Amino acid sequence: MIKIPQTLIEELLKRKFFDKGTADELVQKAKEADRDFTQTVVESGLISDSDLVSLKSELYRLPSVAITDDKIKSDALKTIPESTAEFYKFVPFDREENILRIGVLNPEDNDALEALKFIAQDQGLSIEKYIIDFEDYSRVLKKYRTLVGEVKEALDELSQELGKEDIKKAPISQLPQISEQAPIIKAVAVTIKHAVETRASDIHIEPQEKEIRVRFRTDGEMHVSLILPKTIHSAIVTRIKILSDLKIDETRVPQDGRFGTVVGDKKIDFRVSTLPTRYGEKIVLRILDPTVGLVDLPVLGLAGRNLGLIEKYIEKPFGSILITGPTGSGKTTTLYAILRKINSEDVNIITLEDPIEILLPGINQSQIQEEIGYTFASGLRSILRQDPDIIMVGEIRDADTANLATHASLTGHLVFSTLHTNDSIGVIPRLIDLGVEKYLIAPTLNLAMAQRLLRRLCPSCKIKTKPDMAETKIIKEAIDTMPEEVGRKLPKSFDVYKASDAGCDECKGKAYKGRVAIFEVFEINDGVEKVILSGISESALSEEAKKQGMLSMFQDGILKVLEGMVSLEELLEVAEVGNA
């Protein structure tokens, strides 16, 4: 039961932050939600968190403190269990010898004070109390819940249930049956929760000779998140197979499945794939978080001419827009953002995908199943009979699909798809390779785009520097070859930004936060059509690209370097991969 701070309320009334009626309402609200009163007041917008902290500090004659992540000491956390901290709304954050520093939300809560007194006596500690705001209180609570800590807790429980000293020594044969036991279910759930909270895109569960390694991929980079005892491998695998309707006893061939679950307040889908390896089945969970992929075009990194061209051509009733780039370059995210933008009640949008990564309300999404003959090509034939206005085909990788897509765009449909080529201009020779008639390309293809993903520098801790000579040369060269109207607007002297060594709270020590794409948007205009009809030379196409004012991906990247969005090192690394 929540304790209401009467003295504080009187003070707030006296200072006219609200009247008696509002105070009663807030008290009622706090009680109903079983939430700290001050949190309720701050959420109502009547007083800011920081003003409230200074007012409380004055009123209760206690110092206030801001608790950043690096101030939270784990030996302080160990002195008070998480459940106690959550119940009494105070958190230990620092410990020096026998001094324990505690952040409190409500110093009028006598039960909480009694509990603190008891802890102090019991452990021979002297306690210093500080006023903290609600955000910092939550920050400390979160620290209790590390992935390693929570999984260990589950496994300790399992050891107890099995009556074993140590889970690592349990006989393997006994363990597949425990996959439905609470601790295994919890270990899997906790791992999934942490992966989603840290915005990972994939979870890899990898059996090795003596242990299981769990790695998360976040912003494109893999890192080890957890090491588990090998003995529970089959239980973990079985648990995931049960969730995703896979054959439990089939361990010799790869399987694919999916399942959905609620994490926090979001429904999230997972695509599961298993692979037999030397030390057992490896599992990869692709996290299909519906909110992660759904961003607007400018957030993806589209601006200026690039954004303008897309906005122009998605208004057209027919023709196609093709996006190219290697796997993991963000093509699907761009397509989803476009579809979301043009989705409305009065158009029929049908997609063919492999896999469906994000569910889009109001759009008819269909999952390809190659093994039963439902391919991009056969699917495309079927959906054309479904009276579509707009069609999205996951990928064009064979002649059949290429020709069907071409004819669909010729006959009054707006078609979106992806291809594998190095750059935007490469789309044209690739279509010819796939057997599309030369004379059909310009009338059907509106835009050929290429993209790559770069890690976005954390805005809170990125470091501003002057570029060195070599860097200046690279940037200057890129600017000099840009279309005049873009290059002209750029400053003559510039700063660049680097990733910080240690990161900060904001980016959880990674120095990067999310990703941004660099783009190249090639418009298939009359000039390009002439080149296509007269025999397609790559140099003539490049010439046309220049004439229409196209920025190369690298030049678009340089603009993002100058804006401080990405580092030059990152751009050079990705651009090099692109050129290889």
Ligand SMILES: [Zn+2]
């Ligand atoms: Zn940072």
